[in-house]
Amino acid sequence: MKSYDYGECEICDTPMQERLIKQDFWIQGQLVIVSQIPAGVCPQCGEKIVRAEIGRKISDLLSDKERIIRAPQISVPELQLDLDEMTA
């Protein structure tokens, strides 16, 4: 796949670098992670941009319920924020 010129970071003007990233999405109350997403990542501040074409592919993928059902499942830690501890 040929690399794409993401230009400079909108926040700090550093040239963006192409990386494969993971992103999480909530789809109907379910956490879904998409990996291997080509994105421009700012090495300075961490800002990420995904081009429109890739964004469309991601939304196609996320609308494919069969694929979500067949995908490998991972478990994630769920923490409860305990506000009582703050006053203790």
Ligand SMILES: [Zn+2]
């Ligand atoms: Zn930046």
